[in-house]
Amino acid sequence: MTLHTLHIARLTLSDFRNHAALALELDARPVCLFGPNGAGKTNILEALTMLAPGRGLRSASLVDVARAGDEHRLQPWAVSARVMQGGETIVLGAGAERTPEGGVKRVARRDGQPATAAELAEAARMTWLTPAMDRLWSGPAGDRRRFFDRLTLARATEHGQSAAAYERAMRERQRLLADRNFDDAWLSGLEREMSAHGAAIAAARVETLQRLQQAIDARPDGAFPKAILALEGALEARFQAGAKSADVEEDFASLLRDMRGRDAGAGRALDGPHRSDLLARHAAKDMAADQCSTGEQKALLLGLTLAQARALAEDPGAGPSLILIDEAAAHLDSVRRAALFEELLANPGQAWLTGTDENLFEAFGPRAAIFEVREGRVYAASQ
Ligand SMILES: Nc1ncnc2c1ncn2[C@@H]1O[C@H](COP(=O)(O)OP(=O)(O)O)[C@@H](O)[C@H]1O
Ligand SMILES: [Mg+2]
Known part of the structure; x- marks a missing residue:
């Protein structure tokens, strides 16, 4: 069996945040970036996440990440990485370019060719943890849902398309309802779209949850507590109870039809996988994650992140993934920190x-x- 590994061998940034021009030459070892507040460390991790589908670890706009210049902010910027995956070399690029109309558009390339989100996701899977996620368990459901959808997307790259298609149909339905246009054929068509894509979304989430929970349960008891995860959502519950996809779709479509009047009044669809939530319990303490201390909540997330990397590595449909951890080491005692490092060294994807x-x-x-x-400059530390 060939050992599958993943690492970034070269990372370059141009005009990204406070980095005018940066080039890092790397091997497979973990990459540790140290320096004072505001030096540009998180910006480097963020740049790396721009190579994944979505808007990166700060959910920033194309314009926000462009290096602030003297003039206006419509600066082109670029991030490029030489990715070593197994024996293969893949060059990924992401950036913003000016359009002839004077706007900006996102560009993504894989080996010089325009790349889809799925092609990016497959080339460099990654999971990240940032201090902003400290409140994930006690914050809004939408944050947890997006977090979990990112975990799902790393395993099932078609998840992004399902989500986009679902959102599109939902918006269109809402537009008709807002206009008091109750054209049955039109609405039914959109509700069929919503139910087909909605069921696919829920099914993919349920599979992710099962794989992730297995990986969590297989972890040794130790530095990072185990979580018991659950998805809260009607469609997810059906799949977990073993329902067939066709039945879930049909029931969701008929629910949407029945709820047209209510959703028209509410101004949005009140049922569906766009409202699901991810719940977690601290297994050893048998306590809801949002009731745990900040430190415990962080430790739960670290355990979950390590388990996610393990689940991906062991999934024949996925593979190794990079683990990006912003500012976590400082909050751990030295024993936990050492345990984290050992786990990161054992992961077949590079750690940042x-x-x-x-x-x-x-x-x-x-x-x-x-x-x-x-x-905004990087120096190899003397050792
Ligand atoms: N678009 C931008 N252009 C130039 N500088 C930026 C831009 N966005 C953020 N910065 C600056 O980048 C600096 C470093 O940010 P960051 O990477 O978060 O630092 P840290 O090393 O503490 O993680 C901050 O001082 C911030 O003002
Ligand atoms: Mg930072």
């Missing part, structure tokens, strides 16, 4: 970590590549 101090990464010894980031 940030922190303010070089000594946070001491337990890696020579097993990681350490860089200092200062004012």
Whole structure:
């Protein structure tokens, strides 16, 4: 069996956030970036996430990430990575270009050719954790849903298309309802679209949950607590109870038909997988995640992230994934930090970590590549 691994061998940024021009040459080792607040460490992780489908780890707009210049903010920017996947080399590129009309458009390339979101997702799977996610368990359901959909997308790359098609049909239906246009054939067609894509979304989430929970349960008891995950949503519940997709679709379509009047009044569809939630319990404490301490909530997320990487690596339809952890090492005691590093070294995908101090990464010894980031420049740390 060939060992499948994934790492970024070269990363370049141009005019991305505070990085005018940056080039990092790397091997498969974890990449540790240290430096003072505001140096540009998170920006580098964010740049990497621009190579995945979606809007990256800050959900920023194409214009926000462009390096602020003297003039207006419609600057082109680019991120490029040489990705080593198994024995293969893939060059990924993402960026914004000016359109002839004076706007900006997103560009994504794989080996020089325009790439779809699915092609990006398959080339470099990644999972990230940032301090902004500290409140994931106690914050709005939408954040957890988006988080979980990203986990699903890394495994089932068609999940993004289902979500886009579902949203499109839902918006169109809502537009008709807002106009008090109760054209039955038109609405039924849109509701069939919603139910077909909605069922696909829910089914993919349920499969992700099962695989992830298995990976969590297989983890050794240790530094990071295990979570018991659950999806809250009517369609997901049907799949979990073993219902057939055709039945789930049909029932959802007829529910939507019955609820036209209500949804017209509400101004939005009140039922559907666009309202589902992800719940978690701290297994050992038998406590809802949002009731746990901030530190425990963070530790749960770390365990979940490590399990997600394991689930992807063991999934024949997926593969190794990069793990990006922004500022987590600083909040861990030295025993947990060392445990985290060992797990990251065992993951077949490269790890990317940030922190303010070089000594946070001491337990890696020579097993990681350490860089200092200062004012948008990167220096290899002496070792
Ligand atoms: N579009 C932009 N153009 C130029 N600088 C930016 C832009 N967006 C953010 N910055 C700057 O990038 C700096 C570094 O941010 P960040 O990567 O979050 O730092 P840290 O090293 O603490 O993680 C901040 O000082 C911020 O003002
Ligand atoms: Mg930061």
